[in-house]
Structures are given as C-alpha cells and as structure tokens.
Amino acid sequence: MPNPVIAMTDVVRRYGDRRVLGPLSLNLDPGECLAVTGPNGAGKSTLVRIAGGRELPDEGVVEVCSRTPNEFAREFRRNVSLLDEAAFYPDLTVREHLELIAVGHGCGAESRHVVTAALRRCRLVEHADLTPGRLSRGLQQLTLIATLLVRPNARLLILDEPERHLDAAARDSLTELLAEAKSAGSAILLATHHETLVDRLADMRLRIADGTARTDAPKGQR
Numbered sequence: 001m002p003n004p005v006i007a008m009t010d011v012v013r014r015y016g017d018r019r020v021l022g023p024l025s026l027n028l029d030p031g032e033c034l035a036v037t038g039p040n041g042a043g044k045s046t047l048v049r050i051a052g053g054r055e056l057p058d059e060g061v062v063e064v065c066s067r068t069p070n071e072f073a074r075e076f077r078r079n080v081s082l083l084d085e086a087a088f089y090p091d092l093t094v095r096e097h098l099e100l101i102a103v104g105h106g107c108g109a110e111s112r113h114v115v116t117a118a119l120r121r122c123r124l125v126e127h128a129d130l131t132p133g134r135l136s137r138g139l140q141q142l143t144l145i146a147t148l149l150v151r152p153n154a155r156l157l158i159l160d161e162p163e164r165h166l167d168a169a170a171r172d173s174l175t176e177l178l179a180e181a182k183s184a185g186s187a188i189l190l191a192t193h194h195e196t197l198v199d200r201l202a203d204m205r206l207r208i209a210d211g212t213a214r215t216d217a218p219k220g221q222r
C-alpha cells in the first residue's frame with residue numbers, strides 16, 4: 001500500500017479556551033476524495049488550514065506526503081495545491097497570473113501552451129487580458145480554479161468551497177476537472193456546502209458539527 005497523502009491522528013485545534021476542531025483522525029489515499037461538510041462555523045476551514053500547513057494543531061499529529069505540512073517548504077508547495085479565498089495581484093491580468101504560476105511550478109517553455117489550454121477550459125479566453133479585479137466573483141473563482149490546471153502533478157488538492165460564486169455550468173466543469181485529477185492519482189480534500197459535488201466526487205464524507213467529526217460514505221455510495 002502507498003503511504004496515505006494525508007494522515008491525521010487525534011488532531012485538536014483550539015482558539016483560546018475554545019475547542020473548534022477534533023479530536024479528529026483521518027487518512028486520505030492517492031486518488032481518493034474526502035468531502036468535509038457541516039454548518040457554518042463547524043471547523044471545515046480550520047481543518048483545511050491545518051492540512052494546508054497554514055496552522056498547527058494544538059494536539060495530535062498531521063502528515064501530508066509523509067511530512068509535517070508547512071506552506072513555506074518548497075517540496076510541500078510542489079505537492080499540494082490549496083485553493084481558498086481568491087487573492088490576486090491588482091496589476092496582473094488573468095493570463096499573467098496563470099503564467100506566473102505555471103512558470104513557478106516548472107512548466108518552463110510549455111507555460112504559454114498550458115495557460116492557453118487552462119483559459120479555454122475555464123471559459124476565460126475573452127477575459128484573459130483583464131485584471132481579476134475587473135471580473136465578476138464567479139469569473140474570479142474560475143480564475144482560481146484555472147490555477148489548478150497550470151500546475152501539474154500536485155499530489156493533493158485542498159479546496160475550501162471551490163463552488164462558491166459558480167453557476168451550474170461552471171460547477172459542472174469544476175466537477176469534471178476534479179474527477180480527472182482524481183483519475184490521475186491526486187487526492188482531494190474538499191470542504192463544501194454543495195451536495196452534488198459531494199455525491200459526484202467523494203469517496204468518503206466527514207461531517208463536522210461543533211468541531212466533532214463523523215465519517216460516512218456519501219449518499220451515492222450507501
């Protein structure tokens with residue numbers, strides 16, 4: 001068996017005296033998708049930030065690709081693609097953002113071609129030479145999603161509500177793209193409020209309520 005992409009054991013996170021997550025244990029293998037669901041404030045984003053190396057747990061052990069997650073470590077950033085809030089450089093166009101990421105992740109001479117394909121796939125061609133600040137929220141979100149396509153070989157996608165602001169057609173494209181990433185062997189940690197996305201992608205579901213978690217199979221697999 002390959003090592004799990006994510007291994008968490010007895011993870012607890014507190015803010016001050018308040019426990020907002022855990023104790024929580026989970027494993028995620030290559031090519032698997034774990035959907036994390038639960039009401040607002042349940043602790044989904046906290047889990048995402050811990051897996052993404054942005055926050056440390058107060059208790060327990062977390063390993064991503066057999067190492068402690070650390071967003072500052074180059075190897076971690078190569079292996080893990082984390083999408084949460086959209087944040088853009090105010091003076092770079094959509095195309096330039098994607099080119100920057102493609103080059104940064106080693107696409108080299110292929111970058112232009114890879115970026116053009118991502119723009120087409122995410123229906124951003126006519127917006128490619130605008131700055132994201134000029135775009136609607138949905139198109140900004142599609143720009144963020146396009147970044148997944150210009151950094152090949154991520155072993156883990158960590159996605160915090162990737163469906164936000166998307167219309168039905170764009171959600172379908174997102175689902176298709178994530179299904180392809182799974183087939184190619186990427187693991188996906190998907191925090192979401194969208195049941196269709198869970199049914200179509202998830203192998204397991206983690207329901208969080210008030211920080212405590214329960215794992216079950218998504219509806220489509222029961």
Ligand SMILES: Nc1ncnc2c1ncn2[C@@H]1O[C@H](COP(=O)(O)OP(=O)(O)OP(=O)(O)O)[C@@H](O)[C@H]1O
Nearest residue numbers: 015016020038039040041042043044045046047191
């Ligand atoms: N930096 C922080 N300091 C103190 N409390 C925080 C901090 N970040 C999050 N919390 C609290 O932790 C709890 C879990 O928040 P989290 O953002 O993980 O929930 P969530 O499930 O992602 O919610 P949503 O669906 O609304 O995005 C909430 O009660 C929140 O107020």
